[in-house]
Amino acid sequence: MKALSLGLLFASWLSSSIAAPALKPFDTESLDQILQQRQGQAFVLVLWSIDCPPCISELAQIQQLREQFSPDNLVLVSTDDIGYADEIQQLLAAHQLEQMDNWVFANPMPERLRYRIDPAWYGELPRSYFYQASHERQAHSGRLSNEMLQGWLNQQPHRVTRN
Numbered sequence: 001m002k003a004l005s006l007g008l009l010f011a012s013w014l015s016s017s018i019a020a021p022a023l024k025p026f027d028t029e030s031l032d033q034i035l036q037q038r039q040g041q042a043f044v045l046v047l048w049s050i051d052c053p054p055c056i057s058e059l060a061q062i063q064q065l066r067e068q069f070s071p072d073n074l075v076l077v078s079t080d081d082i083g084y085a086d087e088i089q090q091l092l093a094a095h096q097l098e099q100m101d102n103w104v105f106a107n108p109m110p111e112r113l114r115y116r117i118d119p120a121w122y123g124e125l126p127r128s129y130f131y132q133a134s135h136e137r138q139a140h141s142g143r144l145s146n147e148m149l150q151g152w153l154n155q156q157p158h159r160v161t162r163n
Contacts, residue, residue: 023085025106026077028116034075034101035135042156043073045129045137046144047117049080050087054143055126061146063095068153077103079110079125 024030034045046062048055062074076097078088082104092098107113114123118139121127130138130152140148 023078023082023088023102023104025082026103026113027107028112030103031117034103035131038072038131038135040133041072042133043075043131044149044152045075045077045117045131047077047079047125047127049078049125050084050091051080052125056091058126058143059091059095059097061144061149063097064146065149065153066096066100069100071099071101073156075101075103077105079105079114079123081110082106 046058048058050056059076062069062076076092078084080088085104088102088104089098092100092102105113111123114121118129121139124141126141126143128140128144130140
């Protein structure tokens with residue numbers, strides 16, 4: 001009986017240790033943190049929401065190319081309130097994107113977060129930013145096409161292919 005209890009405890013620990021990474025709370029300092037973690041690296045910042053049909057379609061497009069992305073060159077930020085974390089996690093899992101670098105707005109005043117990301121952005125979704133290695137960026141409003149994503153990936157000096 002003791003061996004069974006230890007086995008169940010170990011199985012529980014193992015399943016929790018390989019579970020999908022938790023959503024990170026996105027606050028007014030998070031963009032700086034994302035940029036610091038990616039010094040000298042190009043990446044795409046994708047802003048989306050669970051109640052935005054074009055965003056969900058865009059997640060499906062990203063899913064098709066996910067093998068070419070890594071958590072280092074793709075950052076997904078849900079503009080939903082952190083209270084919707086379960087729904088966000090379910091959508092990410094459905095699109096097999098839960099292993100990416102995932103964030104969720106965590107400020108009672110989302111307009112502050114939008115302004116911090118881009119003072120010229122007023123909240124339209126989907127919204128993406130293509131960051132070069134120098135961290136100069138190009139904004140894009142509206143759904144990304146497969147051609148845009150594939151074109152960006154092809155321009156990267158060290159394309160990442162995950163197994």
